Amino acid sequence: MDNLVECHDVYFSRGDTPIYEGVSLHVPRGKVTAIMGPSGCGKTTLLRLIGGQLRANRGQVLFAGQDIGKLNRSALFETRKRMSMLFQSGALFSDLTVFENVAFPLREHTTLPENIIQTVVKMKLESVGLRGAGQLFPQELSGGMARRAALARSIALDPELIMYDEPFAGQDPISMGMLVSLIKSLNETLGLTSIVVSHDIHEVMSIADQVCIMANKTIVAQGSPEELRAHESPLVQQFLSGASDGPVPFHYKASTYHDDLLGVSR
Amino acid sequence: MQFFVNLGRDTLNWLRGVGGASIMLFQALVGKPQPLKMFPLVMRQLYVVGVQSMLIILISGLFIGMVLGLQGYTILVDFGAEQALGPMVALSLLRELGPVVTALLFAGRAGSALTAEIGLMRATEQLSSLEMMAVDPLRRVVAPRFWAGFISMPLLAFMFSAVGIYGGYFVGVQWLGVDEGAFWSVMQSSVDWQHDVMNGFIKSVVFAVVVTWIALYKGYTAAPTSPGISAATTQTVVYSSLAVLGLDFVLTALMFG
Ligand SMILES: Nc1ncnc2c1ncn2[C@@H]1O[C@H](COP(=O)(O)OP(=O)(O)OP(=O)(O)O)[C@@H](O)[C@H]1O
Ligand SMILES: [Mg+2]
Numbered sequence: 441m442d443n444l445v446e447c448h449d450v451y452f453s454r455g456d457t458p459i460y461e462g463v464s465l466h467v468p469r470g471k472v473t474a475i476m477g478p479s480g481c482g483k484t485t486l487l488r489l490i491g492g493q494l495r496a497n498r499g500q501v502l503f504a505g506q507d508i509g510k511l512n513r514s515a516l517f518e519t520r521k522r523m524s525m526l527f528q529s530g531a532l533f534s535d536l537t538v539f540e541n542v543a544f545p546l547r548e549h550t551t552l553p554e555n556i557i558q559t560v561v562k563m564k565l566e567s568v569g570l571r572g573a574g575q576l577f578p579q580e581l582s583g584g585m586a587r588r589a590a591l592a593r594s595i596a597l598d599p600e601l602i603m604y605d606e607p608f609a610g611q612d613p614i615s616m617g618m619l620v621s622l623i624k625s626l627n628e629t630l631g632l633t634s635i636v637v638s639h640d641i642h643e644v645m646s647i648a649d650q651v652c653i654m655a656n657k658t659i660v661a662q663g664s665p666e667e668l669r670a671h672e673s674p675l676v677q678q679f680l681s682g683a684s685d686g687p688v689p690f691h692y693k694a695s696t697y698h699d700d701l702l703g704v705s706r
Numbered sequence: 707m708q709f710f711v712n713l714g715r716d717t718l719n720w721l722r723g724v725g726g727a728s729i730m731l732f733q734a735l736v737g738k739p740q741p742l743k744m745f746p747l748v749m750r751q752l753y754v755v756g757v758q759s760m761l762i763i764l765i766s767g768l769f770i771g772m773v774l775g776l777q778g779y780t781i782l783v784d785f786g787a788e789q790a791l792g793p794m795v796a797l798s799l800l801r802e803l804g805p806v807v808t809a810l811l812f813a814g815r816a817g818s819a820l821t822a823e824i825g826l827m828r829a830t831e832q833l834s835s836l837e838m839m840a841v842d843p844l845r846r847v848v849a850p851r852f853w854a855g856f857i858s859m860p861l862l863a864f865m866f867s868a869v870g871i872y873g874g875y876f877v878g879v880q881w882l883g884v885d886e887g888a889f890w891s892v893m894q895s896s897v898d899w900q901h902d903v904m905n906g907f908i909k910s911v912v913f914a915v916v917v918t919w920i921a922l923y924k925g926y927t928a929a930p931t932s933p934g935i936s937a938a939t940t941q942t943v944v945y946s947s948l949a950v951l952g953l954d955f956v957l958t959a960l961m962f963g
Contacts, residue, residue, distance in 0.1 A: 491838050513733075520840040527838075531831035545839050 771873025
């Protein structure tokens with residue numbers, strides 16, 4: 441099968457803290473790949489490695505066969521025209537209206553006439569339910585609206601790869617359902633490749649062709665939703681069922697609670 | 707011993723900072739020129755950086771000129787030399803106070819705002835998202851702000867001096883009764899275009915580069931947190947003020963020494 445993104449045995453650390461120790465995964469072209477894992481396990485970091493904002497300490501990150509970590513600045517910018525990323529925080533430009541935010545990539549990278557830009561932007565805003573909010577500034581939006589506006593911006597250019605970092609966070613059930621079907625239909629009608637980072641297991645499993653579960657600095661399971669539901673690893677089962685007790689610790693690593701409260705130093 | 711270790715480390719850090727700042731400026735300014743994209747961005751920043759600093763510059767210039775008129779008069783009148791008030795006010799402003807005070811005010815008014823703005827863009831991932839859209843934030847965000855600072859500060863310094871001279875005239879001639887003809891004609895004959903006006907202009911160009919550069923670099927490298935941005939803003943004002951005063955001495959020694 442044809443893979444748009446491949447990671448081979450990637451190691452990455454922040455200062456002295458290792459984040460990945462040998463991550464390998466592949467993202468098939470034209471499919472929806474979901475990435476799940478406990479908070480803080482490095483899902484956003486993975487997207488940044490694919491986008492070339494961070495570089496792996498060891499191993500390769502390939503996009504369409506090119507090693508992202510080895511590209512120079514201008515080649516990297518060329519490659520990034522083919523991908524887009526929805527940031528966890530939305531990251532709308534605060535000095536532009538919602539409309540201009542969505543128009544921004546079009547104005548930057550195309551020479552489309554103004555009336556076509558207007559049409560495209562309205563279509564994108566309509567698809568996230570914000571056509572009426574075009575003249576608002578980002579600070580006038582709610583968190584969920586800002587994320588939908590950012591989503592409209594990230595699909596403005598119909599890139600080959602879209603990386604969604606928690607697109608459903610802060611959405612009510614109606615807009616959530618709408619976003620789920622939007623991601624699915626973008627994928628089906630335009631043949632885009634999508635990587636979705638999300639904690640909403642039910643929604644993600646319903647649209648994903650492939651699911652990767654990250655934990656303990658590596659990928660613990662990768663496969664179709666059915667395969668994962670049938671996976672024998674207790675870790676995967678714990679994650680999918682959302683039990684707080686199991687192989688995945690809920691707490692960030694610390695000395696024992698008892699010692700900490702009694703003031704015993706580590 | 708510890709002192710030397712610290713000194714060495716601080717020097718290395720400083721050199722690393724200068725290196726990083728140079729690379730940043732180089733990448734922002736050198737490359738294929740895109741005048742059509744650049745022009746509206748620079749115009750917008752000229753408004754924010756230049757026009758919005760005008761009021762404080764004009765008011766400060768007026769007051770400093772008035773103080774110069776007052777102080778100059780009380781000193782000169784003892785020697786019966788109050789005719790020299792015109793050149794005294796004009797030369798102090800054109801050579802020193804115009805460029806220097808403008809740069810200090812500019813650092814406080816526009817430099818700190820630039821740092822905070824860019825630091826906040828970093829903190830809210832706006833810079834990252836530009837990068838991911840294949841738009842270089844150095845060329846898109848840093849470069850237009852640099853040119854705006856570079857263009858507006860010398861103009862502001864001229865306005866400062868012009869208003870200051872008027873303030874000196876107002877106090878000296880209108881209020882304290884120095885002869886109006888003497889005030890202007892002695893000023894005209896003793897201010898030299900090349901020596902005084904041009905040198906003052908060169909100074910303010912140098913200060914413009916230094917202050918804007920420090921402000922942009924501090925914003926671009928600010929830690930993306932509230933304390934990080936607040937520290938960066940403070941550093942912009944402190945470092946650029948010190949740099950302006952230090953460079954002013956060096957430039958004065960070269961030009962007039
Ligand atoms: N700028 C940074 N400096 C140092 N460490 C960082 C930085 N950003 C993230 N980390 C660390 O890297 C790890 C992975 O972070 P990342 O943001 O990728 O997690 P995540 O899986 O996206 O979590 P979440 O689901 O909460 O968004 C975290 O443990 C975090 O402490
Ligand atoms: Mg994250």
